[in-house]
Amino acid sequence: MWVVFMVASLRSVSGGRLADPVEFEVGFVGEDGSEVRRRLVEVADVPFERVPAVRSFPSYRGQRNYPGLYWSACMSAHVEFESWLERDEAMALDFDASVVGFAAQPFWLWWPSTGRVRSHAPDFFARRRDGVGVVVDCRPADRIAARDAAAFAATAQACEWVGWDYRLVSGHDAVWLANVRWLAGYRHPRHLAEPVAQRLLDLFASPMPLMQAATRVGDPMAVLPVLFHLLWSQLLTVDMAVRLEATSIVEAGW
Structure with missing residues (x-):
């Protein structure tokens, strides 16, 4: 980009x-x-x-x-x-x-x-x-x-x-960069918290909206930092050319 x-x-x-x-x-x-x-x-x-x-x-x-x-x-x-x-x-x-x-x-x-x-x-x-x-x-x-x-x-x-x-x-690209900047706030490995990370990876084996998955795993305040770290690490993927939001479709990156 x-x-x-x-x-x-x-x-x-x-x-x-x-x-x-x-x-x-x-x-x-x-x-x-x-x-x-x-x-x-x-x-x-x-x-x-x-x-x-x-x-x-x-x-x-x-x-x-x-x-x-x-x-x-x-x-x-x-x-x-x-x-x-x-x-x-x-x-x-x-x-x-x-x-x-x-x-x-x-x-x-x-x-x-x-x-x-x-x-x-x-x-x-x-x-x-x-x-x-x-x-x-x-x-x-x-x-x-x-x-x-x-x-x-x-x-x-x-x-x-x-x-x-x-x-x-x-x-x-302005949109891509804005998404990367947001995810960069969660780039530190301290955000890779288990078992939340594995539950998210399992859940996103089938694509679904970002916030829908976060609420299914637990309290979004605790889950979202893990989810964003997985997106930063590209273990999860999303369309980076579109602004990242609650309804963004996320899926496993493998």
Whole structure:
């Protein structure tokens, strides 16, 4: 449910020759806290979903962006963000059942461009269950200047060479995001209370309205947090393109 600015469009905006694979270098924080710098072809197996950020996230009076920390359920740890769009993307990555981990600002990418060396630190690196890495940048479409487009295009090309996916996110579907935000309030595993969870899973073996099932299991005040956690975990499913409400049809996710 991402609004993605196509990489092909980035290349047409950026113009110029992209660097060759051997010209790219990657810098990141090693296990001992020291700076590591390697050629792009040497970092395919680095677990960037678990590395510290390569730069700080400043906070100061009057700044236009909004940095903060998002607690990730799949990581059981906080992940930094620098804007509301990045926060929403962190939440989207956390909700994505195919993602097993992700980190913010995981590495610097360096490459030669028009007689000088350029650098870019992507916003996120995620690891999918199939082992494939996903590099994510977040930028509203109306704020992508030519220089930004060139950096995003170079990053997309580097990802293609190393075998990662690349995604430039400029927004999220409003209804889908509102549903995810609501469910994110119940993402902590403390909401997985038994035997209520199993009773809900059994009941939703046949699709039925959300509140109807909750009242059949017990007091909705106690049952609904469990139900919402199961929806967050996608053990239960619902149409996320439609606003979540009492009459939403829910069913088991297997």
